[in-house]
Structure formats: structure tokens, C-alpha cells
Amino acid sequence: MTEDGIVTEPADDELLTIGAFAARARLSAKALRLYDRLGLLTPARVDEISGYRQYRAGQVERARLVALLRRLDMPLARIAEVVDADGPDAADLLAAYWADVEARLAGQRTLADYLRGRLSGRSSEMYGKFVVETVDVPERVVITETRHTLADELPAWIGASIGRLEAAARECGGVTAAPFVVYHSEVSMESDGPAESCVPVADEAAARAWVAEHGRTWETGVRVEPARRLAYTRITKAQVAHPQILAAFEAVEEWMRARGLSYGGPCREVYFADWDAAGAGDPVCDVAFPVV
Structure with a gap:
């Protein structure tokens, strides 16, 4: 004063x-x-x-x-990044954080809707929100990476493993179809699979040579994926998160039971979109079961 x-x-x-x-x-x-x-x-x-x-x-x-x-x-770690950054950079950091929050909330909203239906005995109504179709896929050569992983570690591993396999595909004649992840056993917070990332490639001989050189580093392999008919439903980026994605898997299984179809192999997720560019509501993945 x-x-x-x-x-x-x-x-x-x-x-x-x-x-x-x-x-x-x-x-x-x-x-x-x-x-x-x-x-x-x-x-x-x-x-x-x-x-x-x-x-x-x-x-x-x-x-x-x-x-x-x-x-x-x-x-707290992200708060420190924001307050230590300059104006425009701080605003960008906040925007990135909030985009993550909205994606998480969108996924949780999907899960809450599903659980409300299940707890109220309206599971069939919830399954009806997923459109299930079938598609025939041809025989393909795939290079693979396998990992025992729990649900919380799964998203990071899927992105990293598919990235490694797509880079390797350049030595194997190139990528010929969308990458996919096969679940040979349940992946949850209690069960660790294993899961197998797969990238279809053009040149089987080159793929086998690549695996012979690099196979031990990332538990990689090469195999011929047989022609299959898949029953699948398409889901958004928000719906991919665990456990929200379980509703999609159950919807496909219910559709199969209603038509008397049998399992022709382990379930899978087919990633056909640019994950980083996609928004929470954009379709990015097909949840699928081989059927016979």
C-alpha cells in the first residue's frame, strides 16, 4: 500500500x-x-x-x-510437463491429455451401456447394436510375433509388434493385407494369452529367411494362414479398449450360436485403419471368429 x-x-x-x-x-x-x-x-x-x-x-x-x-x-508428471512448457506447447500438451480423457470416457460409456443391458437381462438387445457379417479371406503368408501379456500391457505391445512386423515386411515383398492379432488363449488381467501379431506378406521365401535371422529376438515366426471364413463385427477406436471390446466378441459369438456355426480357429482382431489418425468414434478394427 x-x-x-x-x-x-x-x-x-x-x-x-x-x-x-x-x-x-x-x-x-x-x-x-x-x-x-x-x-x-x-x-x-x-x-x-x-x-x-x-x-x-x-x-x-x-x-x-x-x-x-x-x-x-x-x-502429476503431466502437470509438471504442462506448467514447465511455453504457452503454445503447454496448450498442445493439455489438448493431447484431454483427447486421451475423452477417448477413455467414450470407451467407458460403451462399457457402461453394455453392463446396464447385461445386469438388467437385456444382453440380447445389447448384442443387437453390433452388426455381424461374414467374409472369406484367402490363404496368406504371415510373419508373426508372439507374446504372453496381460490386458493392461496388450495395447502397447500390439502397436509395437505390428510396427516391427510392418518394417520387416519391406524385406519380405511388402504387406499384402491388414495386420491382425490372434488370441490363442484369453488375455485379461488374470490370463496372459498368448497373443500373436500377424502381418501378411508377399514373399514366403524371403519371410522365412528373415525369421531365420531375427526369430529369436522378438519370438517371431512365419506360417501359412489357411483360407478362412470369418464372422466379424466392426468397432470403433473407443470400443477397442479392454474390457469394452468383450461386448463385441460376445455379440459375434451370440450371432454364431443363433446360426448353428462352429468355431474354426482362435478369435482375432483385424486392424485396418490408421490408429493414430483415428478419432474415438472412428471404425478401426474388426473383431472376428473363424467359422465352419
């Missing part, structure tokens, strides 16, 4: 007690101590004897931003 009684804003480098700073930032002293402990907002000065904290007035905006980002349930 000046001699004329006019209230002035403190300069950015002026030191404030934790109480004064908390009032300016509209936060509690407890919250400020937490942010300090988490490394998100470090006091400008801490008295060696008393332990009293002092903050610069210029830290107020960072304190308010941290508090707002925490209200978005943003993980």
Missing part, C-alpha cells in the same frame, strides 16, 4: 509469506506444501532455522494453474 492509501500489486520478485501467497493464489497453505513436496511448486526461499516458506509473487499464476490441472485429474 502506498502513502496515499492505494493498494498496489506486489512485484513479481517480491517475497511473500506462505499465508500471503496462499491468499493471493486462492489456495490453502496445505495445498502449497503438497505442491512443494510433489516438486510442482518450490518456494523461492525456505528459512533454514524456522522452516518458514516464502514465495515470489510471480509464482501465483503457476500455483493457480497447477490447482486447475489437478481438478482435471491430470497425473
Whole structure:
């Protein structure tokens, strides 16, 4: 305050007690101590004897931003990235985080709808939301990578393994069809499969030579996938997440039972779209069972 009684804003480098700073930032002293402990907002000065904290007035905006980002349930590591970034970069980081949140919510909404139907005895009605069709696929040579993995690790492994196989396909005459993942046993939070990523390629001899050289590194292999008829339903990116995707698998199985069809092999997911470019509501995958 000046001699004329006019209230002035403190300069950015002026030191404030934790109480004064908390009032300016509209936060509690407890919250400020937490942010300090988490490394998100470090006091400008801490008295060696008393332990009293002092903050610069210029830290107020960072304190308010941290508090707002925490209200978005943003993980602490990502909050640190945002508040340490420059304006446009910080905005991009926030946009990327919120896109992830919306994708997760879209998937959870799908799961909640399915579970409401199941718990209320309307499972058949829920299955009816999936359009099931059949398609005949020809015999194909595939290079593969196999992994025992739990459901929480599965998405990262699928993306990485298909990426490795598609890169390898350049030495095997090129990719001839959409990559797919075969589940030889259940993959969940309790069961680890195994799962097998497959990329169809043009040159069998080149594929076998590539596997002979690299097979031990990533548990890769090569085989001839026989011609099959698949019963499948097409799902969106949001629906791919586990356990939401289980509703799609069950819908196809129910469709098969209603028509007296038998299983002709393990179930699979066929990834035909650019995953990174797709939005939560875009079709990206066919959930399929070989049928006879």
C-alpha cells in the first residue's frame, strides 16, 4: 500500500509469506506444501532455522494453474510437463491429455451401456447394436510375433509388434493385407494369452529367411494362414479398449450360436485403419471368429 492509501500489486520478485501467497493464489497453505513436496511448486526461499516458506509473487499464476490441472485429474508428471512448457506447447500438451480423457470416457460409456443391458437381462438387445457379417479371406503368408501379456500391457505391445512386423515386411515383398492379432488363449488381467501379431506378406521365401535371422529376438515366426471364413463385427477406436471390446466378441459369438456355426480357429482382431489418425468414434478394427 502506498502513502496515499492505494493498494498496489506486489512485484513479481517480491517475497511473500506462505499465508500471503496462499491468499493471493486462492489456495490453502496445505495445498502449497503438497505442491512443494510433489516438486510442482518450490518456494523461492525456505528459512533454514524456522522452516518458514516464502514465495515470489510471480509464482501465483503457476500455483493457480497447477490447482486447475489437478481438478482435471491430470497425473502429476503431466502437470509438471504442462506448467514447465511455453504457452503454445503447454496448450498442445493439455489438448493431447484431454483427447486421451475423452477417448477413455467414450470407451467407458460403451462399457457402461453394455453392463446396464447385461445386469438388467437385456444382453440380447445389447448384442443387437453390433452388426455381424461374414467374409472369406484367402490363404496368406504371415510373419508373426508372439507374446504372453496381460490386458493392461496388450495395447502397447500390439502397436509395437505390428510396427516391427510392418518394417520387416519391406524385406519380405511388402504387406499384402491388414495386420491382425490372434488370441490363442484369453488375455485379461488374470490370463496372459498368448497373443500373436500377424502381418501378411508377399514373399514366403524371403519371410522365412528373415525369421531365420531375427526369430529369436522378438519370438517371431512365419506360417501359412489357411483360407478362412470369418464372422466379424466392426468397432470403433473407443470400443477397442479392454474390457469394452468383450461386448463385441460376445455379440459375434451370440450371432454364431443363433446360426448353428462352429468355431474354426482362435478369435482375432483385424486392424485396418490408421490408429493414430483415428478419432474415438472412428471404425478401426474388426473383431472376428473363424467359422465352419
